[in-house]
Amino acid sequence: MRLCHVSYVCAALRVNGYPCKPAENVTADDFFYGGLASAADVYGGGNPMGSVVTVADVERLPGLNTLGVSMSRVDYAPWGGTNPPHSHQHATEILFVAEGTLQVGFVTTSGRHITRAVPKGGLFVFPRGMMHYERSVGEAPAVAISAFDSQLPGTQRLGEAMFGAAPGVPTDVLARALQTDGGVVESIRAKFQPK
Amino acid sequence: MRLCHVSYVCAALRVNGYPCKPAENVTADDFFYGGLASAADVYGGGNPMGSVVTVADVERLPGLNTLGVSMSRVDYAPWGGTNPPHSHQHATEILFVAEGTLQVGFVTTSGRHITRAVPKGGLFVFPRGMMHYERSVGEAPAVAISAFDSQLPGTQRLGEAMFGAAPGVPTDVLARALQTDGGVVESIRAKFQPK
Amino acid sequence: MRLCHVSYVCAALRVNGYPCKPAENVTADDFFYGGLASAADVYGGGNPMGSVVTVADVERLPGLNTLGVSMSRVDYAPWGGTNPPHSHQHATEILFVAEGTLQVGFVTTSGRHITRAVPKGGLFVFPRGMMHYERSVGEAPAVAISAFDSQLPGTQRLGEAMFGAAPGVPTDVLARALQTDGGVVESIRAKFQPK
Amino acid sequence: MRLCHVSYVCAALRVNGYPCKPAENVTADDFFYGGLASAADVYGGGNPMGSVVTVADVERLPGLNTLGVSMSRVDYAPWGGTNPPHSHQHATEILFVAEGTLQVGFVTTSGRHITRAVPKGGLFVFPRGMMHYERSVGEAPAVAISAFDSQLPGTQRLGEAMFGAAPGVPTDVLARALQTDGGVVESIRAKFQPK
Amino acid sequence: MRLCHVSYVCAALRVNGYPCKPAENVTADDFFYGGLASAADVYGGGNPMGSVVTVADVERLPGLNTLGVSMSRVDYAPWGGTNPPHSHQHATEILFVAEGTLQVGFVTTSGRHITRAVPKGGLFVFPRGMMHYERSVGEAPAVAISAFDSQLPGTQRLGEAMFGAAPGVPTDVLARALQTDGGVVESIRAKFQPK
Amino acid sequence: MRLCHVSYVCAALRVNGYPCKPAENVTADDFFYGGLASAADVYGGGNPMGSVVTVADVERLPGLNTLGVSMSRVDYAPWGGTNPPHSHQHATEILFVAEGTLQVGFVTTSGRHITRAVPKGGLFVFPRGMMHYERSVGEAPAVAISAFDSQLPGTQRLGEAMFGAAPGVPTDVLARALQTDGGVVESIRAKFQPK
Known part of the structure; x- marks a missing residue:
C-alpha cells in the first residue's frame, strides 16, 4: 500500500505512481521513519563489502511520495569497509559523515577521479549519475547519512550490474x-x- | 565568486546564475564542506531562540551549483531550544535527528497541525513551502542534520517576515x-x- | 470526481492525482469557469479581513488538471479591506487590479519589504513562496484578478497557520x-x- | 538591459538568459507594470484583425525573469474583433473576460474544435501549444486579461507563420x-x- | 492497456496517465518496436501530401511510458513529397535524413523562415512548438528518422487545424x-x- | 564559443551555461549537423571495442543549446563490434538500427538483464541512467542512430570509469x-x- 497524504501535495505536484491516502487519514507517523537509528551489522551475512546501506525512500516511507527527497544511512567497518562503486539514476547525493572518516570519490565523464578524505562532520556531494564510492579509513566504524533529491534515487552497483x-x-x-x-x-x- | 565545476554538469543542467569554474581547475575541495562539524553556540549573542542554523548551500559551497541539493545543521539548547516557525520556498526538508529529541510540526494548507516527537536517529519530512518548526524536548542539547532538494532552499521565518x-x-x-x-x-x- | 480531458494532455504531461475523463466525453464546459464573475460579500459572515478570495483552481475546475495554471478573484472593502499576509507553496502570483487601488507588498528572505501602490489596470508579481499581502487604499471597492503558474497553488495565511x-x-x-x-x-x- | 532582482530568486531558480540586477538595487517598480491599464486602438493602423494584444512578458517587465508567469491584455472591436488562430509554444493560457463577450475555441490534436461563448467575468483555458482564437460577439468592445505559466510564452499566428x-x-x-x-x-x- | 514496466522507473519518475505493468512481467519486447522498419506507401489512399508519418510514441509502444522520448519515421515521395507545416506541443524534434534529400524549414515567432537542404546523413533541429515542414527535393524517395524529447509529442498540422x-x-x-x-x-x- | 540563437528560445527556456548568439545572426546552419553522414573506421587506432560513437551534442552543434535533444551515430564491426556497458546521466536513449543487427541489453536496478536482438529498422529504449550495451551480431557492419532527451546526455563507460x-x-x-x-x-x- 502506498499513500500520498495531504491532498494538496498530491494534487499540486500532480502526480503519482502511488495511490493517495485520503488527507483526513494522514498522521504524523506518515512523515516519520525510525529505521535509520541503529547501526547495521557490517560483518554479518557473508557481507563481502564491509558496509551496509539502510534506505529510507518512498518504498519504505510512503509519505515521501511526491516530496522529492529521501535519505540513507551507511555503516562501514573500520579500515576498509567499502560502499563499492555505484551510481544513482535519479538523484544527486549529499553525504554527511556522522562517525569516523571516509575516503570518497567520484569519476567524471571525462575520466577524472575526484577524491578526498572526509572527516566526521564533513559533507561531500556526488553529482547525479556519476560513479562514486566511499570507504572507511579510520580505526572506528564509520557512519554516513546521505540525502537525495529524489524520493527513489535508484542505485546501480557497477560490479553487480556487470557480473x-x-x-x-x-x-x-x-x-x-x-x-x-x-x-x-x-x-x-x-x-x-x-x- | 561562484563556480560551477565540471563542465558537463554546467552544460547538461544548462544553467546558471553563477559563473562556472573551468573544469580543469576543479578539485575535490569544491565538493567538500567542513562547516557543519562543530556545535554552534546556542546561548551566545543574545539569541532569543535557543537554536542556531548553520547552512551549507550554494552560497557557502559553490560546488553545489546546478546539483539541486543542500544541507543544514541545527543546534538546539536542551528543553525548549526552538527553530521557530518558518518555510522554505524552494525545497522539501528531510530532517535527521543526530542528537537529542525534537518535537517537530508543520501546518497544512487546510490548517491541520501535523506533529510528533522524533528521537535520536529518527527522520521527519516537511513538505515544500509548509510552515514548520522544531524544538528540543530532551535534557541534552539536540542536533539535526537537514537536507533539501534545492541548492538554495530559501528560508522565511514567519515572525521576522511579519515583524x-x-x-x-x-x-x-x-x-x-x-x-x-x-x-x-x-x-x-x-x-x-x-x- | 476529477477529470483530465483530452487524452493527449493527460498522456503527454504524464501525470495524475486526478482520474482522467475520456477524451470523447470532454466538452468546452470543462475548460470554462463562471464563478469569478460576481463580487463577493466582503462584509458578510463576520469576516474580519474585509476581503474575500474566490478560487478557480483544479478542485473547482477539474479541466485545469495537468495544465499548470489557475486563477483567483479577490474582492476588497474600500479603505483597508485586506488580504492578509500569506504565501503560495507552489506558484508565483501575477495580480491584475481590475477595480480600485491596492497597496501590495512582499517580504524577501533577506527581510526587505517590497511595497507600492498599484492603481486600476496595473499588475504586480509575488515570487513563489514569499509572504505577501494586499489591502485596498481607495474609496471604492477593489477587485483583483490573480493568476498562478500551478493548477493548485496552495495558500497558507501566516496568522492562521500560527494561531x-x-x-x-x-x-x-x-x-x-x-x-x-x-x-x-x-x-x-x-x-x-x-x- | 535585463535584470533579475532579489538574488535568492536568481540563485534558487539557478538560471538566466538575462543578466541579474544586484539585489540591493531592486525596487518595487521592478515587479510592477502599468502598460495594461488602457484600451488599445483596435481600429488604428490598418489593423485587419479588429484586435490588439498588449503584452507584459519578461521583455517588457524584466522583473518577471525566473518567475514563470506573464500576462497580456487583448482589446477587441465589437461584433467580430478577432485574435486570430495562434499558439503559444511555452505556456498554457488562462483567459479572463473583463469586458464584453467572447466566442473562444481551440482545436485538439485529434481535430476536435472545442468552442463556446464566454461572458464577462468568465474564464477559459487554452492548453499549451494548441491552436486557439477568440472573437468578440457582443455589441460593446471586449477586453480579456490572459495569464501564462511562462515569463515568455511565445506566440505564433498560423496565418502569419504560413504567409x-x-x-x-x-x-x-x-x-x-x-x-x-x-x-x-x-x-x-x-x-x-x-x- | 498501458504499462509502465520496471517499477523504479514508474516510481522514480513518479507519474502516470498510464497504469503500470508489474516489474516482474516486463520483457525486452516492452522496449522494442519494429513498426518503423518498412517504407510506407506514399501514394496510396488518395494521400494528397506525398508523405506518410509512422509513429512510435507511448500509444504504440507503451514501454516509453515515463521515459521522455519517442520516434517517428517519415517517408516522402520523390520531388515534392511533403510533410506539411505542423508543430509539436510538447517536444523539440531532431530529424535525421536516412535516405534522399530534404528541404526543411521552420518559422520563428518573429517571422523568420529558417530553411536549408539536408542531404542524406544530415540532421536538423526544430525547436519546440515552432511551425515546421519538410519536403523531398531529390530524385529518389526520402526517409527521415525523427526523435522527440517527449513520449507523446503531440502533432498539429496547421492546415488541418484550421480547415x-x-x-x-x-x-x-x-x-x-x-x-x-x-x-x-x-x-x-x-x-x-x-x- | 557557444551560441543560443533565436532569442525567444534562450529567454523562454531561461537558461544558459552557453552564451547566446544574437537572434539576427542566426542562420539555418546553426541547426544543421553533417557529421553523422559517414561511417567511422571501426578498425583504426588500435580500437579494442570494434565500435565508434560519433556525437552530435551541444558541444558539437551549439544550436542545440536549450533545446533538450541530441543524437549519436554508432558504427559497429560485424560479428561482435561492441559499444561496451555504459550509462547516460542525463538522458534516456532511443536507438534505431539503420544497418545490420544488434543485440542490445540493459540491467535494471533490481539486477534483471533485459536483452534481445534488434534487426534493421527496429528501435529499442534504454531508460535514463541504466547500464546498457549493444553489439553487432550480423555479417555486415551495423549502424545505429540514437537520440537523447538532453542536449548533453553525459556518457560514462563502466570499464573506463573503474579502471x-x-x-x-x-x-x-x-x-x-x-x-x-x-x-x-x-x-x-x-x-x-x-x-
Whole structure:
C-alpha cells in the first residue's frame, strides 16, 4: 500500500505512481521513519563489502511520495569497509559523515577521479549519475547519512550490474568492457550470486 | 565568486546564475564542506531562540551549483531550544535527528497541525513551502542534520517576515492578520530589530 | 470526481492525482469557469479581513488538471479591506487590479519589504513562496484578478497557520517566534477558531 | 538591459538568459507594470484583425525573469474583433473576460474544435501549444486579461507563420498544406507584409 | 492497456496517465518496436501530401511510458513529397535524413523562415512548438528518422487545424487569419474531410 | 564559443551555461549537423571495442543549446563490434538500427538483464541512467542512430570509469566491487590508458 497524504501535495505536484491516502487519514507517523537509528551489522551475512546501506525512500516511507527527497544511512567497518562503486539514476547525493572518516570519490565523464578524505562532520556531494564510492579509513566504524533529491534515487552497483545480472551479460561484452579475456570474466562472475 | 565545476554538469543542467569554474581547475575541495562539524553556540549573542542554523548551500559551497541539493545543521539548547516557525520556498526538508529529541510540526494548507516527537536517529519530512518548526524536548542539547532538494532552499521565518521586515509591514495589515489591535502589533514589533 | 480531458494532455504531461475523463466525453464546459464573475460579500459572515478570495483552481475546475495554471478573484472593502499576509507553496502570483487601488507588498528572505501602490489596470508579481499581502487604499471597492503558474497553488495565511491550526501549535513555540510571552500568544489565539 | 532582482530568486531558480540586477538595487517598480491599464486602438493602423494584444512578458517587465508567469491584455472591436488562430509554444493560457463577450475555441490534436461563448467575468483555458482564437460577439468592445505559466510564452499566428514569413515558405508547401493551388496561395500571400 | 514496466522507473519518475505493468512481467519486447522498419506507401489512399508519418510514441509502444522520448519515421515521395507545416506541443524534434534529400524549414515567432537542404546523413533541429515542414527535393524517395524529447509529442498540422476541425472553425475567423474572404475559406475547407 | 540563437528560445527556456548568439545572426546552419553522414573506421587506432560513437551534442552543434535533444551515430564491426556497458546521466536513449543487427541489453536496478536482438529498422529504449550495451551480431557492419532527451546526455563507460580514471581508483575498492583480488584488478588496469 502506498499513500500520498495531504491532498494538496498530491494534487499540486500532480502526480503519482502511488495511490493517495485520503488527507483526513494522514498522521504524523506518515512523515516519520525510525529505521535509520541503529547501526547495521557490517560483518554479518557473508557481507563481502564491509558496509551496509539502510534506505529510507518512498518504498519504505510512503509519505515521501511526491516530496522529492529521501535519505540513507551507511555503516562501514573500520579500515576498509567499502560502499563499492555505484551510481544513482535519479538523484544527486549529499553525504554527511556522522562517525569516523571516509575516503570518497567520484569519476567524471571525462575520466577524472575526484577524491578526498572526509572527516566526521564533513559533507561531500556526488553529482547525479556519476560513479562514486566511499570507504572507511579510520580505526572506528564509520557512519554516513546521505540525502537525495529524489524520493527513489535508484542505485546501480557497477560490479553487480556487470557480473551479477540475470540472465548474465555476455562474456565477450564484459571482456571487451574490461579489455580482458573470457576466463577472467568468468572467474569474476563466479563470485556473484545472481538475484 | 561562484563556480560551477565540471563542465558537463554546467552544460547538461544548462544553467546558471553563477559563473562556472573551468573544469580543469576543479578539485575535490569544491565538493567538500567542513562547516557543519562543530556545535554552534546556542546561548551566545543574545539569541532569543535557543537554536542556531548553520547552512551549507550554494552560497557557502559553490560546488553545489546546478546539483539541486543542500544541507543544514541545527543546534538546539536542551528543553525548549526552538527553530521557530518558518518555510522554505524552494525545497522539501528531510530532517535527521543526530542528537537529542525534537518535537517537530508543520501546518497544512487546510490548517491541520501535523506533529510528533522524533528521537535520536529518527527522520521527519516537511513538505515544500509548509510552515514548520522544531524544538528540543530532551535534557541534552539536540542536533539535526537537514537536507533539501534545492541548492538554495530559501528560508522565511514567519515572525521576522511579519515583524522584522524593513520598511515595516503596515500595522493594520498585521493587526488584521493576527486579529488583534495595533498596540499589540507595535509591542511585538519593538522586539524585532530590522535588518 | 476529477477529470483530465483530452487524452493527449493527460498522456503527454504524464501525470495524475486526478482520474482522467475520456477524451470523447470532454466538452468546452470543462475548460470554462463562471464563478469569478460576481463580487463577493466582503462584509458578510463576520469576516474580519474585509476581503474575500474566490478560487478557480483544479478542485473547482477539474479541466485545469495537468495544465499548470489557475486563477483567483479577490474582492476588497474600500479603505483597508485586506488580504492578509500569506504565501503560495507552489506558484508565483501575477495580480491584475481590475477595480480600485491596492497597496501590495512582499517580504524577501533577506527581510526587505517590497511595497507600492498599484492603481486600476496595473499588475504586480509575488515570487513563489514569499509572504505577501494586499489591502485596498481607495474609496471604492477593489477587485483583483490573480493568476498562478500551478493548477493548485496552495495558500497558507501566516496568522492562521500560527494561531488557527488544530491541534494548536505550542504556546512557547509561538512566543519565541514573536519574541513575546505566552499571555500575548494566548490572547491572540483566542480570536482564531480552529477549523 | 535585463535584470533579475532579489538574488535568492536568481540563485534558487539557478538560471538566466538575462543578466541579474544586484539585489540591493531592486525596487518595487521592478515587479510592477502599468502598460495594461488602457484600451488599445483596435481600429488604428490598418489593423485587419479588429484586435490588439498588449503584452507584459519578461521583455517588457524584466522583473518577471525566473518567475514563470506573464500576462497580456487583448482589446477587441465589437461584433467580430478577432485574435486570430495562434499558439503559444511555452505556456498554457488562462483567459479572463473583463469586458464584453467572447466566442473562444481551440482545436485538439485529434481535430476536435472545442468552442463556446464566454461572458464577462468568465474564464477559459487554452492548453499549451494548441491552436486557439477568440472573437468578440457582443455589441460593446471586449477586453480579456490572459495569464501564462511562462515569463515568455511565445506566440505564433498560423496565418502569419504560413504567409508572412521571410523568406517566404515555398508556394507548393503551402498549397499542399491547404490542399489548394499555387494561385490561391499567392493571392493570400499578397496581403501579408513580410516583417 | 498501458504499462509502465520496471517499477523504479514508474516510481522514480513518479507519474502516470498510464497504469503500470508489474516489474516482474516486463520483457525486452516492452522496449522494442519494429513498426518503423518498412517504407510506407506514399501514394496510396488518395494521400494528397506525398508523405506518410509512422509513429512510435507511448500509444504504440507503451514501454516509453515515463521515459521522455519517442520516434517517428517519415517517408516522402520523390520531388515534392511533403510533410506539411505542423508543430509539436510538447517536444523539440531532431530529424535525421536516412535516405534522399530534404528541404526543411521552420518559422520563428518573429517571422523568420529558417530553411536549408539536408542531404542524406544530415540532421536538423526544430525547436519546440515552432511551425515546421519538410519536403523531398531529390530524385529518389526520402526517409527521415525523427526523435522527440517527449513520449507523446503531440502533432498539429496547421492546415488541418484550421480547415479540418469539427465542428468547423467559423469562416470569418479563418478569413481574418488569412486576410482573405469567406469564399476562399470555404473553397479550401471543401477539400478537408472532417474527422 | 557557444551560441543560443533565436532569442525567444534562450529567454523562454531561461537558461544558459552557453552564451547566446544574437537572434539576427542566426542562420539555418546553426541547426544543421553533417557529421553523422559517414561511417567511422571501426578498425583504426588500435580500437579494442570494434565500435565508434560519433556525437552530435551541444558541444558539437551549439544550436542545440536549450533545446533538450541530441543524437549519436554508432558504427559497429560485424560479428561482435561492441559499444561496451555504459550509462547516460542525463538522458534516456532511443536507438534505431539503420544497418545490420544488434543485440542490445540493459540491467535494471533490481539486477534483471533485459536483452534481445534488434534487426534493421527496429528501435529499442534504454531508460535514463541504466547500464546498457549493444553489439553487432550480423555479417555486415551495423549502424545505429540514437537520440537523447538532453542536449548533453553525459556518457560514462563502466570499464573506463573503474579502471581508466586518473588518478586511479584505489585497488582495494575495485577488488571489493568485483569481489576479486588486487592482482586481477591491476592486470585489468594495465590495459587502460589514463586520459
